[in-house]
Amino acid sequence: MTGDDTMWRALAGGQGGVLLTAQAGEGGWTRPRLRRLLGRCGWARIQPGAWLEPGRAMGVRQWLWLHQLLRPVLVVSHWAAAMLHGVETRVERVDFIAPPGAACAAVRSGVVHRLPLGEDEVTTVAGLRTTTVARTMADLLRTGPRDDALVAVDSALGWRHGTGVEQRGARRPPLVPLDAIGRALTAAPELRGARTAAWWLAMADPRSGSPAETVARLRMRDAGLCPETQVPLVSPVTGRRVYPDFLFRAQGLVVEVEGYEWHGTRVQHQRDVLRFNDLATCPEVRRILRFTTADVYRRPEGMIRDIRQALAVRRGPPAVVSPGPSPG
Structure with a gap:
């Protein structure tokens, strides 16, 4: 293992195992030589300009890191944000919110939602910029399906065994109060599905155990x-x-x-x-x-x-x- 490879691994370790060629090339390597060296060290090429650390598998979290590194305007949202917060869900998907009108191409294996998003509705989880729990639950209720959305909402409201990057299976307290989700819904009543979402929220039960x-x-x-x-x-x-x-x-x-x-x-x-x-x-x-x-x-x-x-x-x-x- 070279000194450069050690440095690259340290950088990728804080990015879900993802490394951009632009980051690795800061040591003065030419791109062709850099590609050969990364290949010899066992790095897997995800797409042009992006690599995966040796021994890593490409999962949802890695896709989130890849797209957010390439397009910092993207904010992790919906099902992907729920996963990061440790909410129990039956859906595993790559989701982002991009500001309306922002120049941003579609992401691989995921969805980009064009929605308004306030700075107070954004937080950071394990280095990734993501929607807050309240905004995440509001988005899930607006887009459905009902059963899957309420599974997530009940999990966020109740005492559960966490599944996110910070809980790691330990029993964790409620992530958000019910009224915070309600405020997140009423903050944007013009968004599609807001009325149905409020009706579904009334069906939530924080006492649900699973x-x-x-x-x-x-x-x-x-x-x-x-x-x-x-x-x-x-x-x-x-x-x-x-x-x-x-x-x-x-x-x-x-x-x-x-x-x-x-x-x-x-x-x-x-x-x-x-x-x-x-x-x-x-x-x-x-x-x-x-x-x-x-x-x-x-x-x-x-x-x-x-x-x-x-x-x-x-x-x-x-x-x-x-x-x-x-x-x-």
């Missing part, structure tokens, strides 16, 4: 079912507090959405068993239905059918029901 819970709540809402969410109940046996995902209080029906990640270890599995037993002893609970993430995403009709049937049954002796895996 993307699957958000989608399950929306499926129930679409079916005319409106349970309480994350209601604190106390087990009279152990005295422990437990929060069911959804509670139909009048019928004593609890609906639980089970994500696979919660059962990855023996400790997590034991914790879930204790929680389930505590929930079954609560006087408000007469029946429990449990659904998997796959049920919510792939078989929502079956989930709604089972809930309707359980709600229609007259109250009898307390029972706990855990449907087995659905076929397919």
Whole structure:
């Protein structure tokens, strides 16, 4: 490894592994010789004038760095900004906002939105200029789709396990208050989709514990079912507090959405068993239905059918029901 290569790696390390030929050439190398040297050192050519550090894979973050280095006017936005902020989403895409009228070509594998953007709506995350959390959520609500946008909004509003460059899986506090997203929407009421976005924002629930819970709540809402969410109940046996995902209080029906990640270890599995037993002893609970993430995403009709049937049954002796895996 040459001294120049060490310097290039240090520079690229702060840019997602991306290096521009113009940056590397500051040492006086001619472009042909520079290309040969970078190739011999294992750098991968992304496109003319841009290289990827050896050992790096080209992902969304690398594309963001590449385009922002080449076109500083671009601001990371929408789904890409949500990813940088550590918001849980079901969409992975390269997004930027460019000022209306700015001379800027289309970006590779992504979208450039021509939208007005105030300086107070821009922040920096891991070196990249990106829209603030409030503006990001407002943009997602304006452009949809509804379910994906509300998955992101619920994640930003609630206590979650972070996924961004600064959280790295640690439990993080809410990223933004609800009224801040509302202000970001009302700041530009003339933008397309603003009215629908305000309606969707009213469906947000910061108590939602996962993307699957958000989608399950929306499926129930679409079916005319409106349970309480994350209601604190106390087990009279152990005295422990437990929060069911959804509670139909009048019928004593609890609906639980089970994500696979919660059962990855023996400790997590034991914790879930204790929680389930505590929930079954609560006087408000007469029946429990449990659904998997796959049920919510792939078989929502079956989930709604089972809930309707359980709600229609007259109250009898307390029972706990855990449907087995659905076929397919």
